[in-house]
Amino acid sequence: xxxxxxxxxxxxxxxxxxxxxxxxxxxxxxxxxxxxxxxxxxxxxxxxxxxxxxxxxxxxxxxxxxxxxxxxxxxxxxxxxxxxxxxxxxxxxxxxxxxxxxxxxxxxxxxxxxxxxxxxxxxxxxxxxxxxxxxxxxxxxxxxxxxxxxxxxxxxxxxxxxxxxxxxxxxxxxxxxxxxxxxxxxxxxxxxxxxxxxxxxxxxxxxxxxxxxxxxxxxxxxxxxxxxxxxxxxxxxxxxxxxxxxxxxxxxxxxxxxxxxxxxxxxxxxxxxxxxxxxxxxxxxxxxxxxxxxxxxxxxxxxxxxxxxxxxxxxxxxxxxxxxxxxxxxxxxxxxxxxxxxxxxxxxxxxxxxxxxxxxxxxxxxxxxxxxxxxxxxxxxxxxxxxxxxxxxxxxxxxxxxxxxxxxxxxxxxxxxxxxxxxxxxxxxxxxxxxxxxxxxxxxxxxxxxxxxxxxxxxxxxxxxxxxxxxxxxxxxxxxxxxxxxxxxxxxxxxxxxxxxxxxxxxxxxxxxxxxxxxxxxxxxxxxxxxxxxxxxxxxxxxxxxxxxxxxxxxxxxxxxxxxxxxxxxxxxxxxxxxxxxxxxxxxxxxxxxxxxxxxxxxxxxxxxxxxxxxxxxxxxxxxxxxxxxxxxxxxxxxxxxxxxxxxxxxxxxxxxxxxxxxxxxxxxxxxxxxxxxxxxxxxxxxxxxxxxx
Numbered sequence: 192x193x194x195x196x197x198x199x200x201x202x203x204x205x206x207x208x209x210x211x212x213x214x215x216x217x218x219x220x221x222x223x224x225x226x227x228x229x230x231x232x233x234x235x236x237x238x239x240x241x242x243x244x245x246x247x248x249x250x251x252x253x254x255x256x257x258x259x260x261x262x263x264x265x266x267x268x269x270x271x272x273x274x275x276x277x278x279x280x281x282x283x284x285x286x287x288x289x290x291x292x293x294x295x296x297x298x299x300x301x302x303x304x305x306x307x308x309x310x311x312x313x314x315x316x317x318x319x320x321x322x323x324x325x326x327x328x329x330x331x332x333x334x335x336x337x338x339x340x341x342x343x344x345x346x347x348x349x350x351x352x353x354x355x356x357x358x359x360x361x362x363x364x365x366x367x368x369x370x371x372x373x374x375x376x377x378x379x380x381x382x383x384x385x386x387x388x389x390x391x392x393x394x395x396x397x398x399x400x401x402x403x404x405x406x407x408x409x410x411x412x413x414x415x416x417x418x419x420x421x422x423x424x425x426x427x428x429x430x431x432x433x434x435x436x437x438x439x440x441x442x443x444x445x446x447x448x449x450x451x452x453x454x455x456x457x458x459x460x461x462x463x464x465x466x467x468x469x470x471x472x473x474x475x476x477x478x479x480x481x482x483x484x485x486x487x488x489x490x491x492x493x494x495x496x497x498x499x500x501x502x503x504x505x506x507x508x509x510x511x512x513x514x515x516x517x518x519x520x521x522x523x524x525x526x527x528x529x530x531x532x533x534x535x536x537x538x539x540x541x542x543x544x545x546x547x548x549x550x551x552x553x554x555x556x557x558x559x560x561x562x563x564x565x566x567x568x569x570x571x572x573x574x575x576x577x578x579x580x581x582x583x584x585x586x587x588x589x590x591x592x593x594x595x596x597x598x599x600x601x602x603x604x605x606x607x608x609x610x611x612x613x614x615x616x617x618x619x620x621x622x623x624x625x626x627x628x629x630x631x632x633x634x635x636x637x638x639x640x641x642x643x644x645x646x647x648x649x650x651x652x653x654x655x656x657x658x659x660x661x662x663x664x665x666x667x668x669x670x671x672x673x674x675x676x677x678x679x680x681x682x683x684x685x686x687x688x689x690x691x692x693x694x695x696x697x698x699x700x701x702x703x704x705x706x707x708x709x710x711x712x713x714x715x716x717x718x719x720x721x722x723x724x725x726x727x728x729x730x731x732x733x734x735x736x737x738x739x740x741x742x743x744x745x746x747x748x749x750x751x752x753x754x755x756x757x758x759x760x761x762x763x764x765x766x767x768x769x770x771x772x773x774x775x776x777x778x779x780x781x782x783x784x785x786x787x788x789x790x791x792x793x794x795x796x797x798x799x800x801x802x803x804x805x806x807x808x809x810x811x812x813x814x815x816x817x818x819x820x821x822x823x824x825x826x827x828x829x830x831x832x833x834x835x836x837x838x839x840x841x842x843x844x845x846x847x848x849x850x851x852x853x854x855x856x857x858x859x860x861x862x863x864x865x866x867x868x869x870x871x872x873x874x875x876x877x878x879x880x881x882x883x884x885x
Contacts, residue, residue, distance in 0.1 A: 195312045197379070197387040199281025201321070201369070203257035203328050205229035207249075208240065209271060210262030213286055213332040215240045217260045217320070221329035224322070225339050231256060249274050257281035260320060260330040265289040265297075268316065269304050276311040282379075283308070284330045285315035291375050292317050305377045312383075318374025319352030322359065325368045325393050336360035337367055344368030345475045346388045348381050349400035354468070358398075363472050363612070364620030364630045366479060368393055380405055382413035389420035396478040398471060399426045399462070407456065407781050411658040414460035418655065423478040423647060424462040427471040428453050451803045452782045459656050459805060459812070463647040466639065469612070473631050474640040477604060480629050483648035485602025486564040488512045489641060491537040492555060493569035494545055498610065498634075499537040502569065505634055509642040513537055516561050523557040536561075546582040551589035552596070559597040565604045565641050569634075571614035587619065591626045602648065604629060608637040659805065662783030663856060669883045670859040674724040676760055678878040682863070685853065686846035688874050692762035694722060697749060700759055704746040715740050716764040718876075719748050721756035727879055729755075738764055765874050769835045770825050771865035773801075774844055774875075776851050778859050784851050788816050788844060791865040806851060813844045826868055835868035843873040857883040 205228050206221060208214040218232055219241045232240035235247045246252055249271075255278045261271055265287045275283055290301040304316060314320060320330040324340040336359035346369035349355040355372040371384055381399055388394050397417065404410050417424050428450065457464050463478070465471035477484075489511050491502045503513050513536050516524065524534045527550060532541050538558060544550035559566045568590045572583050587607065594605045605628045609615035612632035620630035631637035673681070679689040693712040695703075703709045711717070721734035729735050734755045736748040749759055773791030778784050782805060789801030802816040817823055817840070828834030843866055851858055859881045867874045 195310060195379075195383075197282065197312050197383070199257040200283075200312050200314070201323060201387060201391075202326050203228060203281065205231065205254070205256045205258070206328065206330065207231045207233055207252060207256035207259045207280075208262075209233040209249075209259060210286075211237075213262035214260060217262070217330055217332045218243065220331055220334060224324070224329045224337065225327035226329065227327065229253070229256075249278060255279040255281070258321075258328070258330055259283040260286065260332070262286040262332060265300060265316070269300070269307050272304060272311075272313065273307040273309075276307065276309040280311055282312035282314070284318065284320035285313055285377075286318065286320065286332060287315075288317040290316045290377065301375060301377050308378055313378040314371065315374045316377060319355055319372035321372075322370040323368070324370075325391075331370075335370075337370065340366055340368050342366075343393050343395040343479070345396045345398060345479050346391075346394050347371070347398040347400070347475075348373060348384050348388075350374065350376065350381075350402045351400060354400050357468070358472070361472055362617045363476065363632050364617060364624055365472050365476050366395075366624065376405065380409065382406065382409040385413035385424070386416045389417050389422045394422060396423045396425065396475050398475045399424060400471075401426055401428045401453075402430050404781060406661050407783075408659050408661040411456070411460050411656075414462060415655065415658060418461050418651065421482075423483055423644075425465055425471060425474045425478065425643070426453075426457055426462045427465045427468065428457075449779060449782075449803075451801075452779060452785060452805065455785070455803045455805050456659075456782070458646070458650055461647060461650045463643040465643060467636075469633060469636045470639045470643070473633070473636045474643050476624075476631065477606070477629050477640045477644050478647075480624070480627060481599070481602075481604040481644075483602070483651055484564050484604055484641065484644045485600075485648060487642070487645045488514055488563040489565040489567060489638075490516075490558050490561055490563045491567035491569055491608075492540055492558055493537070494540055494542050495569075496539045498569045499539040501610070502537045502567070502634060502638070505638045509638050511638060511642055511645075514563070516558075520557055520561045523560070524554065527553045527557060546585055548585045548589050548592075551586055552592045555590050555593035556596045559593055559599075559605070562600070562603075564602065564645070565606055566599075567606045567608055567637070569610065570607055571609045571611060572616055572619060575616065587623075591623075591628065594626065594628055604641070604644075606631050606637060606641075608632070608634060610634050612636075653811070656809075657807065660783070662778070662780070664780070665778060665857070665859055665883060667859060670881050671884055672724040672727075673880040673882065674722050674758075675720065675729075675878060676722055677724075678861075678880040679875065681880060682847065682850055682875065682878055685850035687843055687850070687863075688872060689878070690718070690762040690765055690874060690876055692760055695759050695761060697753055697757045697759065700749055700761065701746060704742040704749075711742065711745070711761065713761050713763050716766075717745060718760075718762045718764050719745055719752070720760045720762070721752050722758050722760040723756045726756065729877075762876070765867055765869075765876055767869055768865075768867040769833065769870065770822065770868040772840070772868060773862065773864040774847050774866050775863070776847065776858065776861035784855060784858060786813075786816070786844070786848060786851075788813070789820065790822055804848075806848060806855075808848050810841055810845060813841050813848070817841070817844075833870050836871050836873060839871070840866075840868050840873045843875065854882060857885045859883065 208218040291298040344366035352372040608631040623630040717739045771791040775787040786804040826835040
């Protein structure tokens with residue numbers, strides 16, 4: 192979809208409900224939400240729907256509806272959509288299933304549905320639809336947890352109607368303004384909705400449940416629109432596992448690409464990633480109040496050493512820092528808490544000041560003056576049916592008072608977090624939101640949300656990236672493999688340094704070795720390899736010999752390898768490598784060509800340390816990928832060891848990426864393994880290219 196306005200559909204003044212039982216429930220839920228506009232039920236076989244008189248057909252309506260909830264069978268939906276588009280309706284939610292998610296026959300039907308919608312936006316098919324709590328508008332065929340919302344709130348776009356329903360039922364204090372379940376997204380997809388929602392000043396953040404993307408290019412453009420509007424994005428990506436990906440294909444006909452590529456996509460275009468629904472909700476809450484955080488330093492206060500230790504452990508696992516308090520803050524806290532309390536971060540303030548509002552306020556204000564990115568109060572409320580919560584209220588009031596005394600700087604957050612979700616009542620959460628403090632439920636979820644927000648801020652600080660392009664398909668059957676010599680020669684033309692080498696038949700190599708007066712074309716020490724386009728892993732077959740120092744050794748090794756192949760590559764032996772890397776290029780149906788950078792050599796399968804980089808890639812993109820690898824300290828010079836030539840290593844990877852860009856339409860895959868990281872320079876000592884000849 193492009194060029195269609197969603198204003199009438201997303202913020203309707205009139206809604207038509209077409210169908211039977213599901214349409215009636217959607218009307219009932221819309222009325223319950225408090226919609227003040229026109230509601231027009233349409234059913235030729237009924238006189239009323241949920242107490243409202245029915246119209247017999249579309250021609251009987253008072254006008255063209257802004258939005259339509261369409262709940263008729265799949266085939267009938269196509270003709271009805273065509274009629275709605277012709278009469279100028281603002282947009283339609285198509286509830287029916289049995290479209291592309293059902294196989295080839297459904298895909299053909301979905302194509303006809305999309306064609307029938309013409310210039311009219313269509314959400315679905317196979318979807319629940321939309322809830323707009325800002326304007327109290329509902330096109331949703333089931334009960335839900337949304338209520339009218341004044342002020343700002345978050346929007347959620349999901350491919351799963353049931354997940355969307357679950358999100359509306361959350362009791363975590365998330366101010367939910369818009370929920371849109373897009374199902375098969377035949378017309379209106381997540382990218383289109385992002386671009387529409389960021390224009391609504393009431394939207395503070397957007398959450399995305401993604402099973403797969405139809406167009407990575409379209410999504411990247413939408414992310415840039417959100418970035419320019421200052422609206423943070425949070426994604427919950429499903430289909431990461433092999434089994435999850437299969438379920439995704441059968442569920443909404445989406446293609447779930449490699450999970451690591453989604454990580455790379457989100458990192459480049461400024462999307463915080465949540466690992467589960469709870470962290471998804473907590474991250475949205477944090478971004479709703481404070482936006483992306485400016486760093487990774489946190490402090491927490493609790494009256495329990497166990498809670499303080501748990502938060503310290505969880506923070507470290509998520510890449511968050513709990514530094515010591517600055518000296519003035521340390522002195523201030525010691526003065527407030529007295530000699531019986533050992534002041535450290537995270538802070539266990541003991542129970543000496545429990546129930547003492549002024550002392551707790553002074554303690555929390557001192558902690559906030561440390562200026563760390565996030566200041567947390569760990570507080571689990573007791574059960575209201577069995578216990579008195581008076582002192583807990585005193586503690587909460589003290590934290591709010593301290594928050595007002597020491598207002599946070601931009602990029603800082605104030606958080607009250609319970610160890611268990613059920614231990615922070617919904618009413619308390621609502622009061623905290625009103626005070627400008629984030630109520631968070633669950634230590635792991637809260638700290639995961641802080642880390643995700645910090646990563647988001649780091650991404651947004653980088654220069655704005657260029658949008659991606661959708662790849663052209665390339666049939667693997669049309670692809671041919673180049674042998675190592677041809678592969679290296681092509682990469683060398685792109686600027687990659689390769690060893691000096693010569694390709695020889697066994698007969699020519701044997702003749703040179705047996706002639707005492709003949710010189711080999713490459714000086715000793717040498718590497719000898721069988722060279723063949725049909726052999727990808729020569730080492731596994733014994734087709735590589737290293738550090739050969741005489742003609743006799745070369746000839747003996749050539750004779751040993753002769754059963755494997757009759758053609759050989761004679762190369763200079765490159766020594767002094769500090770590390771071996773693999774740099775691969777692969778083609779994905781959604782993402783096109785992408786780089787994989789990781790630990791190489793014979794350990795590549797064992798270590799499985801790698802990072803993915805989408806193309807086109809900048810030098811900074813490549814540098815960040817290298818730095819993310821667990822073995823990067825070895826490259827940088829671990830514990831005083833000699834460092835590798837990192838600039839030369841990045842040069843080498845840039846050359847490989849340059850070759851890929853030059854052959855983007857034809858290249859299928861490429862492996863450089865190993866790429867030797869040297870004290871000075873970087874050399875590719877093996878390479879394989881698979882490409883469509885052109």
